Amino acid sequence: MSWLPLPDDTGFGLDNLPHGVFSDASGRRRTGVAVGDAVLDLAAVTGDDVHATGTLNAFLARGPQAWRDLREQLTTWLTDEEHRGRVEPHLLPRDGVTLHLPVEVADYVDFYSSRHHAENLGRMFRPDSPPLTPNWQHLPIGYHGRSGTVRVSGTPVVRPSGQRKAPTDDAPTFGPSQRLDIEAEVGFVVGTPSDLGTPVPLGGFADHVFGVCLVNDWSARDLQSWEYVPLGPFLGKSFLTSVSPWVVPLAALQAARVAPPARDVPLLPYLDDAGADPWGLDIAIEVRLNGELVSCPPFGLVYWTPAQQLAHTTVNGASLRTGDLFASGTVSGPAKDQRGSFIELSWGGQEPLTLSDGSTRTFLEDGDVVTLTATAPGTGGGRISLGEVTGRVEPSHREGPR
Known part of the structure; x- marks a missing residue:
């Protein structure tokens, strides 16, 4: 007491x-x-x-x-x-x-670790192929983001502009994103650095990671879909990533530790956590649009744990720096109201989300406010808060190149 x-x-x-x-x-x-x-x-x-x-x-x-x-x-x-x-x-x-902003962000890495999210996008964009790419069950897929645009909750979300090309267009056009989206994620803050050339094993996770925050990796889906082949996300992601102002120590999350979902294929030794004390985390996320609850993504169902993400980040010898931030990627569950992005909630814009006031959304409109909150079981028997991360969408500053 x-x-x-x-x-x-x-x-x-x-x-x-x-x-x-x-x-x-x-x-x-x-x-x-x-x-x-x-x-x-x-x-x-x-x-x-x-x-x-x-x-x-x-x-x-x-x-x-x-x-x-x-x-x-x-x-x-x-x-x-x-x-x-x-x-x-x-x-x-x-x-x-x-x-x-609680940390000066050194490097920023974003993963793609929720199976339900990856399968949803696979079914949308590759309906005639298996929803998961062949490598997905063998390694945590990720990309390096832009640390300079990681900002604290409350930072305005200026609608980004860039090249877009719809499948039916003959050529790309330039202008504000018409498919602005969120990604409800959990982030991990590195405290202790590592040496170049020395991978961090699964068991070294708590020796290097101080704690956890909430992340909203804002995404311009139309910019992203045109640019990402063959090298992956770039301008569709790099305009803003919002984080919560509070970093919850790993020590506060001991009661939230759970086993990850069952793996379908044998893992290579550096990722194999079978028989270990795994770092799945029972974190319950809530997504609100203009104050209305629209989704409850369950982080406990994420396929790749943060310990595996860190092991994979460094297995090639890449070093860690104090202030590194790596995020889980969009967290989604099997139910429609557990999807952690609007591209999933509206199924690529084909099934608009109806709000309580009768309005609908496929993607975000100017003036929309998105707030992520999350809780987890505490060591004292109740629930602890991860705080919140909020952003308000503002109109684009540019209508086209000058």
């Missing part, structure tokens, strides 16, 4: 303690931890300059022992009345601070 009065339904109890970066009226950015409806100013309460850098990177680089030590210290401070006088002055109302 904490001496701090915590709301009964808080997702930010002592079994969570997510880290983020905030500023108050002074404008100074520093590290904070969400506790109930408050933010604890770590720079002030610890006196450690590592929490006054305006990003989590320097603290994350200290590694797992430092992460554990701080978590134990915070738990003691917030449960033992003896420390109340020291801690309470540095608790700030959460609704009175501004939250910022």
Whole structure:
């Protein structure tokens, strides 16, 4: 029990303690931890300059022992009345601070790890072929994204422009995307770097990854479909990726660990987690459009775990850097209301989604607001929150090349 009065339904109890970066009226950015409806100013309460850098990177680089030590210290401070006088002055109302991008993102990798999502897209775009490509069950497919356009929740989503070509068009045209979409994802933040040439094994996941955030990898499907052959996603993805402001430590997710779905083919040794303590995670995501719940993607059904994703990222000797972010790819389940993108919810635009006010959507319109939230089982028996990631679609700044 904490001496701090915590709301009964808080997702930010002592079994969570997510880290983020905030500023108050002074404008100074520093590290904070969400506790109930408050933010604890770590720079002030610890006196450690590592929490006054305006990003989590320097603290994350200290590694797992430092992460554990701080978590134990915070738990003691917030449960033992003896420390109340020291801690309470540095608790700030959460609704009175501004939250910022929690890490300086080094590299960004996005995967394609949800079988239901991959099969849905395969059925849409390759109806006369098997829904999964031949390699999908053998390795986590991914691509390297643009770290410079990873931004914190609340950043406006300016409708991107680019080349589009419908199947019936003779030539491409240029203009604002007409098929702007979301991808409901879970992201993983790397703290401890690795050496170039040294792969990270499955068992090294928790030695390198600090925690989890929510990701919305905004996607311009019309730009993407024209450009992605043969090298993959580029401008259809790189205009904006939104992340939640709070990074939930892996230590807070121990009760959420579950076995991944059964694998259909034998895996190569570096990906084979049979008999190991796997890193499937029972995270329940909710997708809201203009405040209305439209989907509940279940992360626990994702085929490739984050430990496998990290092992595959580094198996060729690629090194990790503090602040690396890798995301799961769109999370979808078997039911229609578990699909994590509008291209799936509207089945490529053929089955418009009807909202409670009678309006319909195939893809996003200007003014639409999309919010992702998520919860997971906490070690204290309740549920912890991963916070939220929100974006509002704004009109394109350009109608064509000049």
